Amino acid sequence: MKKSLVTAGLTALLAISMTACSNNTTGTTGSTTTQPPASSSSSTAPASSSSTKAAASGYSLVPKDTNGDGLITLGFAQVGAESGWRTANTQSYKDYFVEKNGFKLVFADANQDADKQKQDVRDLIAQGVEVIDLAPVTDSGWEPVLQEAKNAGIPLIVSDRQLSVSDDLYLTYFGGNMKQEGDNAVKWLEDYIAKNNVTGPINIVHLQGTMGSTAQKGRSQALTDALAKHSDWKVVYEQTGEFTQAKGQEVMESFLQQNKDFNVIYSENDDMTYGAIDAMKNAGKDPKAPIIISFDGNKSAVQMVIDGYIDVIAECNPLLGPQVGDLIKKAKAGETIPKITYSVEGVIDSANAAEKIKTAFGS
Amino acid sequence: MTERPVHADGEPRRGVAVLKAIVRHRIFFALVCLALVLLLNMIVTMATSGSPGSFFKIVHTNGTFNGPLITILNRSSELIIVALGMTVVVSCSAGVDISVGAVMAFSSSVMVWLLGYGTLAQNDYHVKAYVVPLALGMLAALAVGSLCGLWNGFLVSRLKIQPMVATLILYTAARGAAKVVNSGQILKVDLPNFRWFGNFIQNGAGRNIIPLPTPIFIAAGVVLIVALVLRFTALGMNIQSVGINNRASRILGLNSARIILLAYVFAGLCAAIAGIIASSRIGGIDAQNNGKMIELDAILAVALGGNLLSGGKFSLAGTVIGAITIQTLTTVLYSINVSADQLPLYKAIVVVVIVVLQSTELRPMLNRAAAFVRPRRPAVAVAQAGE
Numbered sequence: 001m002k003k004s005l006v007t008a009g010l011t012a013l014l015a016i017s018m019t020a021c022s023n024n025t026t027g028t029t030g031s032t033t034t035q036p037p038a039s040s041s042s043s044t045a046p047a048s049s050s051s052t053k054a055a056a057s058g059y060s061l062v063p064k065d066t067n068g069d070g071l072i073t074l075g076f077a078q079v080g081a082e083s084g085w086r087t088a089n090t091q092s093y094k095d096y097f098v099e100k101n102g103f104k105l106v107f108a109d110a111n112q113d114a115d116k117q118k119q120d121v122r123d124l125i126a127q128g129v130e131v132i133d134l135a136p137v138t139d140s141g142w143e144p145v146l147q148e149a150k151n152a153g154i155p156l157i158v159s160d161r162q163l164s165v166s167d168d169l170y171l172t173y174f175g176g177n178m179k180q181e182g183d184n185a186v187k188w189l190e191d192y193i194a195k196n197n198v199t200g201p202i203n204i205v206h207l208q209g210t211m212g213s214t215a216q217k218g219r220s221q222a223l224t225d226a227l228a229k230h231s232d233w234k235v236v237y238e239q240t241g242e243f244t245q246a247k248g249q250e251v252m253e254s255f256l257q258q259n260k261d262f263n264v265i266y267s268e269n270d271d272m273t274y275g276a277i278d279a280m281k282n283a284g285k286d287p288k289a290p291i292i293i294s295f296d297g298n299k300s301a302v303q304m305v306i307d308g309y310i311d312v313i314a315e316c317n318p319l320l321g322p323q324v325g326d327l328i329k330k331a332k333a334g335e336t337i338p339k340i341t342y343s344v345e346g347v348i349d350s351a352n353a354a355e356k357i358k359t360a361f362g363s
Numbered sequence: 364m365t366e367r368p369v370h371a372d373g374e375p376r377r378g379v380a381v382l383k384a385i386v387r388h389r390i391f392f393a394l395v396c397l398a399l400v401l402l403l404n405m406i407v408t409m410a411t412s413g414s415p416g417s418f419f420k421i422v423h424t425n426g427t428f429n430g431p432l433i434t435i436l437n438r439s440s441e442l443i444i445v446a447l448g449m450t451v452v453v454s455c456s457a458g459v460d461i462s463v464g465a466v467m468a469f470s471s472s473v474m475v476w477l478l479g480y481g482t483l484a485q486n487d488y489h490v491k492a493y494v495v496p497l498a499l500g501m502l503a504a505l506a507v508g509s510l511c512g513l514w515n516g517f518l519v520s521r522l523k524i525q526p527m528v529a530t531l532i533l534y535t536a537a538r539g540a541a542k543v544v545n546s547g548q549i550l551k552v553d554l555p556n557f558r559w560f561g562n563f564i565q566n567g568a569g570r571n572i573i574p575l576p577t578p579i580f581i582a583a584g585v586v587l588i589v590a591l592v593l594r595f596t597a598l599g600m601n602i603q604s605v606g607i608n609n610r611a612s613r614i615l616g617l618n619s620a621r622i623i624l625l626a627y628v629f630a631g632l633c634a635a636i637a638g639i640i641a642s643s644r645i646g647g648i649d650a651q652n653n654g655k656m657i658e659l660d661a662i663l664a665v666a667l668g669g670n671l672l673s674g675g676k677f678s679l680a681g682t683v684i685g686a687i688t689i690q691t692l693t694t695v696l697y698s699i700n701v702s703a704d705q706l707p708l709y710k711a712i713v714v715v716v717i718v719v720l721q722s723t724e725l726r727p728m729l730n731r732a733a734a735f736v737r738p739r740r741p742a743v744a745v746a747q748a749g750e
Contacts (some may be wrong), residue, residue, distance in 0.1 A: 007698070081547065116422060211704055240703045244652045245549075245645040247703060250438065254697035257431040258411045271549075275645065282562055282576065283434075285425030299487070363488045 006287040025165065049095065056167040061155040063131045063332045072328060073104040075124030075132045079160070080112040085296070088361030089160070089318040093133075096321035103325065118145050125152050131328055134170075135160040142336040148171060158322060167339050174324055176316050177342040178215045182222020185293050185314040187225075188347050189264065192291065192311070202230070203261050205290075207248055207276060209268040215316070216240075219268045219295060236260050241272035248275030256283045264291045270301040270313070277309055297348055299360040305353040313348040318361050392720075393684040396667055400688055404431070404695040411698060426571040431694070432616075433514035433575065439690035440578030441467075443683055444585050445657055446664035448630030450682045454606045456519055457621050457674030458526025459662050460630045461532035464543070466511045466637030467654030475505035475550045475648040478557075482548070488571035489550040492581035495735040504567065505635045511537060512631020515625035534658070541650035551647035552719065561644030578640050585636060590679055602626060627640060656707065660689050663710060664718050 006170060063072055074097050081087055090107070097105035106129055113136040124132055125148055132154055146169040149156045158173045193202070203344035206223060220326065227233050237255045241248035248271060253306035255262075256279060267273040272296040280287040288308055294301055297315045304310040323343055331337050348356045385391055402631060408418040408431060421430035445463050452460045478500040479490030493500070511533055517528035553559075557566060561578060563571040573580075593599030604612045605619045613619045634654070642648045666672055667688055668681025692713065695704055 087548070206579060211702065237700070239697060239700065242652075244649060245647075246641065246649065246652055249644065251697055251703060253434050253438070254694055257408065257434055257694070258698060259414075259417060260411065278562070278645075282427065283429045284422075284427040285426075300489075363549075 013266055022069040025087055029107055030092055043089075043099040059150075059171060059206070061153060061171065062114040063155050063328050063336070066130055066153075069104075071099060071102055071104045071333070073106060073128075073130045074328070075108065075121075075127065075129035075355045077108045077110060077117055077120045077124065077132065077134045078119075079135050079137050085316070085362065089320060092319040092321035092361075093324075094321075096325050097240075101325060102329075110137055113139055114141070118142075121145050122148065122252060125149055125154060129154065130299055132156040135158050135322060136163055139164045143169065148247045149302070155331070157324065159324060172327065172337045172339055174320065174327060174341045176344060176345060178218025179221055180218075180315075180342060181316055181345055183221075183225075183297060184345065184347050185266070185295070185312065186222050186226040186320065188312045188314070188349065189291065189293065190230075200232075202233040202264055203236045204233060204264045204266050204286050205255060205276075206235050207251065207265065207267040207272045208238065208240040209243045209272075211240050213243075215243075215295075216268060219314075223266055230270045234236040236262050241267070241275065243271060245271040245278075248272030249279045250275070252279035253283065256280065256285065262290060264293065267292045268295050270294050270296045272302065272321040273304075273310060275337045277304070297356070298362040300363060302353055302357040302360045305350060306357065308350075311349060315348060317343050317345050319359065365490075389678055390681045390684065391669075392516075393668045393681045393688065394736050396693070396717075397684050397688040398694060400481035400691040404435075404691055404698070407695055407698045423476075428574045428576055428700075433579075435687065435690050435694055436579050437576040438694070439687050440582035440666060441654075442578075442657065442660050442690060443582045443686040444637045444640075445654075446661040446668075446682045447585060447589055447679065447685045448633030448676050449661040450665050450668070450679060451602060451663050452526070452630045452668055453670060453672055454601045454674055454677040455626045456521065456526050457606060457672075458659070460512075460515060460530045460627060461527060461658045461662075462511065462515060462537060463532050463630060463634040463637075463661060464654035464657040465537035466631055467506055467632040467641060467657065468648070468650045469511065469537040469544070469638075470504040470507040471638040471642040471648045471653055472544040472650050473507045474500040474551075475552060475642065475714075476544045476551060477503050479550065487546045488545070489552045490550065490554070493554065497554075501639055504639055505632060508631040508635025508638070509628050510631070511634070515626070516627030516629065520620040520623035523640070534589060538650065541648075541653075545648060545650060549647055549649045552647070558643055558646045560719040561640050561642070561646075578644075581636065581640060585633070586679065586683060592677070603676050607676070608697040612749045617684065649657040659707070660710070662684075663713065663717075664689055665726050667713075728742075 020040045020065045059109055065072055067073070074093075076093050076097075078090055078093075079086060081090065090109075091292075092108070093105060097103040105126060106127060108117075108120035110125060111118055112160075119138050121132060121134060122145060132149055134156060136158065142165050146156060146163075146165060150169060157170075158170050162173055162175070163170070189202075190197070204223070206220070208220055223235075227235065237258075237260070239251040239255070241251050248267065252275060265273070265276055266274055273292060277287045277292070280290075290309045292312075294310050294313045295316055297313045297317070301310060301313055305313060318344055327337060327341060399730065405418040409416075418431050421428050421433060425427075445467070448463065449460060452458070476556060477495055478493050478497065480494040482490070482492070482494055515526075515530050516535060518524045519526050522529075553570070559565070560581065564573045564577055566572050588715065601612070601617055601622055605617060605622050606613075609619050637657070638654060641653050662672070664685035665677075665682055667685030668678060668683070669685075670681055671676045689710070692710070693706060696709060697703070700711055723742070
């Protein structure tokens with residue numbers, strides 16, 4: 001009797017923990033190299049259309065050299081150091097915001113703790129920095145802190161992840177546009193097909209990122225839009241690889257078993273692409289045969305473009321430092337800054353890979 | 364069962380007895396499950412690829428044998444190894460070790476950290492040359508796994524902490540430690556022979572020397588060694604007797620505590636081996652995902668194999684079949700495009716069904732239910748007649 005009770009309890013625990021874990025994986029990006037913006041509500045809006053909003057919103061602060069040392073002091077409240085993408089992101093700020101470029105950097109690492117980050121921003125205000133760049137851990141609960149910064153007369157830029165606060169509390173949002181990245185990849189494929197006179201159906205294997213993440217939603221949406229436009233494009237397999245190399249390899253192996261024809265792999269980050277290539281190698285298939293589309297642009301992936309494995313990478317650029325610097329300079333010069341600015345991101349293919357690998361991030 | 368007519372030579376009766384013995388054998392249920400998922404997989408493969416028999420087809424291309432069966436065996440290797448450790452733990456301690464997945468990640472993290480000790484550049488987490496020999500790195504991983512097992516075993520056997528609670532400590536701590544070791548990054552090892560253990564053994568030119576994936580051989584080797592040790596020593600019997608009755612075994616002169624301790628060390632060792640395979644597969648260590656959720660699959664494999672989760676007698680063959688069954692189930696779910704993040708739900712349903720079927724309380728309960736339903740029929744009939 002006692003044993004069966006133990007067994008029954010264990011069963012319930014197992015069942016609960018299994019389903020609970022499945023829920024957990026949906027919301028997080030795991031160890032992916034991509035850290036998407038926390039909110040995607042307005043991420044599809046083109047940058048130009050939002051410039052009118054800037055005039056309407058009551059935010060008049062612009063960066064100024066208040067202490068008169070000839071340098072703009074930027075306080076950067078960073079999320080943490082959880083991925084290669086993030087590390088590269090931090091490094092690009094440290095490299096750009098130096099005296100040579102007319103800046104000074106005060107860096108605050110929140111270790112992925114939202115409460116610590118609010119304290120970090122308050123510390124930056126107290127230190128009297130001249131501009132604050134906030135890459136928020138979470139998208140809510142920021143009103144009081146942002147109001148304090150505004151009252152102190154310090155302009156604040158939100159970067160990487162978006163905030164769910166009234167837009168008269170910050171100068172601008174700056175970051176990547178996942179949908180645009182997907183569109184860039186699709187555009188490259190369209191051009192490639194036209195240029196090389198590819199005939200016959202385009203059979204696509206779609207390896208999705210962690211379901212529900214902004215990066216997955218944007219990049220998948222771009223492919224969905226493309227399918228609606230091209231009647232000869234077909235997805236023959238669609239499965240999530242959860243942004244990891246191991247899972248990407250496993251689901252690709254499973255697909256290869258089915259012996260279906262495919263000529264394009266649309267893989268929503270570099271890690272899953274590595275896995276898919278390994279799966280093809282292990283199955284005795286030529287990994288250079290299909291057109292492989294990847295995302296992010298880690299150094300190893302760019303090397304694979306040079307080696308001919310990956311055909312194109314839609315960049316998800318972590319090197320935001322210089323672009324944020326430009327933005328601050330423009331605002332300082334009195335230019336109107338749109339409320340949303342997307343990072344400039346292109347594609348990496350055989351034409352520019354040799355150049356791009358010099359500045360590629362991560363490993 | 365009703366009496367059957369007996370022929371003069373008694374053959375049918377003996378036939379029935381043999382059949383009964385087969386059906387009652389603990390592995391029978393596991394084999395039926397495996398047959399069911401294989402059949403399902405065969406049908407799905409036939410439906411998706413359009414050619415009957417393609418599920419069993421093995422083709423030789425570019426120096427590799429390739430086919431659905433080989434993929435399933437290859438993929439189930441880590442699970443088989445981890446489940447072997449789990450079987451022994453379940454048998455003697457009547458509890459499960461939920462830390463195996465985290466121990467996989469931790470031991471491999473230490474291995475890769477050691478392989479690239481001190482040479483990892485900022486922002487470039489690639490090991491480009493071994494600082495210590497690969498063999499030493501692997502030994503370190505095995506040592507770390509065993510130490511983790513020793514800790515679990517100590518808590519369970521000496522401090523008498525419930526196994527699930529005791530191993531919960533490393534379940535959370537070991538994965539955290541794995542991340543500390545590699546500063547939260549995915550460390551890569553860019554050296555060909557590091558990838559042999561999760562892929563194929565290749566020569567210098569990148570051609571496969573052995574046309575089958577290495578994990579299959581590693582898993583087969585571990586199974587063979589364990590089976591031989593249990594066959595030719597009294598260890599297997601001792602483990603089972605401790606599981607059936609800990610106190611009686613102690614009175615008989617068995618050192619129950621030490622046997623339980625060893626079982627956990629073995630589970631840790633198995634986890635380390637599986638961790639090496641998993642990290643070799645991707646050519647690096649991803650502490651977040653190495654061995655993620657494998658503890659649940661391992662427990663399921665043990666249960667599927669006809670082993671009672673309440674301890675006692677166990678069957679290694681059953682566990683191996685159970686592990687292969689789970690991997691076949693995973694493959695078939697992938698084939699019919701069930702999203703990978705929804706897989707745990709389907710596995711959970713299978714666990715519930717199996718453990719319920721295994722329950723010793725189930726049969727009397729069903730009998731009572733049947734007895735409750737049956738006598739009412741005449742009563743209803745009488746009532747109707749009375750009207």
